[in-house]
Amino acid sequence: MVEPTPFILTQYGSLENLEKYCRDMPKIELHAHINGSISPETLQQLVERKKEKKPHLAQFTIPKRKLDVINEFFSIFNVVYQLTDDDESIGYITESVILDFKKDGVQYLELRTTPRSDKNGMMTKESYVGIVLSVIQKFSYSEHGIIVKLILSIDRRNTLEEAMETVNLAIKYKNRGVVGVDLCGDPSKGHIDNVKPAFIEAKKHGLKVTLHFGEIEENIPEHASMLELSPDRLGHATHLDPESKDYISSKNIPVEMCMTSNVLSNTVKNYREHHIRDFLITGYKFCICTDDKGVFFSDLSTEYAIAASTFSLDPKSLFELSFQSIDCIFDNDETKLQLRKIWNDWYSSSKNSLLTNVND
Ligand SMILES: CNc1ncnc2c1ncn2[C@@H]1O[C@H](COP(=O)(O)O)[C@@H](O)[C@H]1O
């Protein structure tokens, strides 16, 4: 994974130094699905809570392996959702996921999640959003050193009615932490056109839009329709047709890059062939993200370390990548200014000897 290449050893001294540098550096996470980001420890606690009522879940753990095809990935959520099927567990996982990111040095976090209801009407999509937001609102930069915002996800299998319900919640809670909407889910199911009017409605109300885009080659025929929505960011953008490439470069659309997620779900062969390579060459904008740090066992600082060792990125280049993510956030310009100051202060602080060496 993180290789101690001669470049890394020259630039950072050791692998441990690289990992420490990546942890200490202020970071931004813009592509993290709440239910895919639950740590193995938190998942175990959920199993303990539920196993009396649901004994079939007692042995559940997330398997650590590379998938043959990405479709296999989504069945994991059939089980995870049985562990997170009430307001209390949703609040619990939201808090633990935020604390995990904070511990890893994330200072601005956009979580995303698909509102769900349960069969008995105890949890509604609105109560789901309400509980996630109530946890998010507990965190402030002045007190906790992290800003957290929310994106509501629409699953590709949703009907237009379901998608509209999610967008209406996003509109209702726009000034209470929701900054945008997302299209996610099994890329081999559904079609953008089934839910497109919901995204048009979201845009009309000033919400930002991000779309999982080109995760598999079969998604290419949908690209033109997706780009008509003027998305503010794209997720993955692994398989790009020439028109999408032109669009991304001419409009400078940031792409959320999730290396380990792509490699383990087998949409990218290996780290070296990850399309970050092309983006580094062309200068297209991207931000390093995790996608599902719980399912893929890789936190954001590890993703930065993997990028450094795969593409020979020195400390200054890594910092610049993190700094560039500030331009990609969905929150307002005031927050961007605040973050730029925090990042610049960290950069100029002499505390980080690695960076000082590089600057000298
Ligand atoms: C691996 N690449 C991916 N591609 C597409 N959708 C993904 C995904 N990883 C996760 N999700 C989406 O996020 C949901 C879980 O979090 P939430 O219940 O929303 O918090 C999954 O059900 C799936 O729809």
Ligand SMILES: [Zn+2]
């Ligand atoms: Zn995703």
